[in-house]
Amino acid sequence: MSSVPSPITAARPFPEAARSALADQQLRDNLRRATATIRDKRQRVVDEVPDWEDLRTAGARIKDDVLARLPELLAQFEAAATAAGARVHRAADAAEACRIVTGLVRATGSDEVVKVKSMATQEIGLNEALADAGVAAVETDLAELIVQLADDTPSHILVPAIHYNRSQIRDIFARRMPGVDLSTLTDDPPALAEAARRHLRAKFLSTEVAISGANFAVAETGTLVVVESEGNGRMCLTLPDTLISVVGVEKIVPTFADLGVFLQLLPRSSTGERMNPYTSMWTGVTPGDGPGDVHIVLLDNGRTPMLADPVGRQALRCIRCSACLNVCPVYERVGGHAYGSVYPGPIGAILTPQLTGQAAGANHTLPYASTLCGACYDACPVKINIPEVLVHLRASGPKPPAARAGMRAVARVMRRPRWYRAGLRLLRWAAAPWRLVARGGQVRRLPWPMSAWTAGRDAPLPPRGSFRDWWARR
């Protein structure tokens, strides 16, 4: 394993990272306001669709079909895109994808590229790889630009700068945006959007290479789809000579008609709009209209191994809408950075440890970053049963030897009725002194060795009597 920090490997255990995030009152205020706004917007436009549940089911079925015959559909996509004039590359892992993209950019002779917001390029650490090769990558999505100017990392799938409020964004622009006009720069959102427009305009009109991801890749036609709001995507996808798109293999949909399902599910789930302002679709090269040199890098990076797990693989249905983040009580309080991966929130807690394996860094702590309340499952437009996968990953993940031994002992006792009755009596006796200090029937901290158990949860006091005792007394 390389020593460079991976964008999808948590360096710190989640409880530890969460504790520092929870101490940041400003962060919690910003997140509460932003997630409450988007939750309301989403609910309004979802309620307007009478067959929303059927759409979710259709989305889940299409993606399951894709996962069941991925190699075949990838071959079909590659053939169609190639026939239309694109050059298709395959990358097994992050390092290979970065090598391919860096090589392609170098071949153009450019030392600057414009980028459309892309989770796949975040996941592989492409900007860092390009910088090492002497290529400056300019993020053009407003939130990505904010994060890049602040020298920070994204904290949300859709709105990477969700942890900043408007006055913090104004300060970042004032300090870091070259040539910004301080006389017109206020913390009014339209003024901030105007500043971003001026800052990037010349780059759009002159830069020769663009890098994007894709929301969907249509196997039948070889078409790529980018869903966006600002028009930075259209600029990058249309004006440069060379376009390189990094696409996770799970982005495939079988037919063009399948987009009819996902283009209803995605905008309503992500930004809470009936339709996002701009969607671009392109198939290879169209002479006289857009880039003449079109490349597609199909990225695996841990996805194919996930297919072997019949429970876990549903995470690959994800269309990166971020609805699960916005409804999650844990995410709302700790924010995205605590997850230590570019994929935060409920989907990140199941996707990150599966992409890397649970042994990577502190990724095995992520499946515990949940109360299992299930709000994410209800919000998911492709019906990923996130709580089910969380529990599955907890069961299959590494656990401290003491916890394992303790659970084995309890299981042995519970198999023998007489031992179990005796065990309960012993427990009630031992718990008696705690009744004096416990609040609401819960103990916050137990003495060693049980302190390991109460480090992350309260321990309930046992009831004063058992049902069997009560029944026997009748």
Add this chain to the structure above:
Amino acid sequence: MSATDAVLDPVALLAGRLADYRATVHRCHPSGLAAAVATALARTHRVAAPADLPAAWLSAWHGDVVHDDAGAPLALAELDAPAVSVVTGCAVAMAETGTIILDAGPRQGRRALTLVPDHHVCVVAADQIAVSVPQALARLADPTRPLTMISGPSATSDIELNRVEGVHGPRRLDVILTDDPAPSR
């Protein structure tokens, strides 16, 4: 508006949904098209148009018109100049979501033409309107053409997740809906 009303009057549904996303909507009889285009161009100095735009659409407009031709495409700087508006038709419109689809087909031109100018005037005929997303996609002649779906002017939700209009794409979108009052239903 309920789903049943939408099927009965997709033009009204489209007009309402476009207005929701801060597009300026003009509804007119086909005979009033040129006047409606001229009204939308009130603040315009120069119009950029695809080479095959019907001359009649601009007959009530008395300013400068430049055509973007495959043989002699307009320079980006020309499209980026202040007070340039682009006038086009569209391939299909989607009423339920307030969306216009361009497919680089007749009266639409290449993608850069409708992207770089700060003002886009788009003419939609009533018979180009489909109600739902799947219906609109099914009406596209060839999905492998470069496609652009436009729902209102450029916007962002990146600051505190509130929608703000006007970032990199055209900041003003005028949609002219031409409706024949005696359609063959």
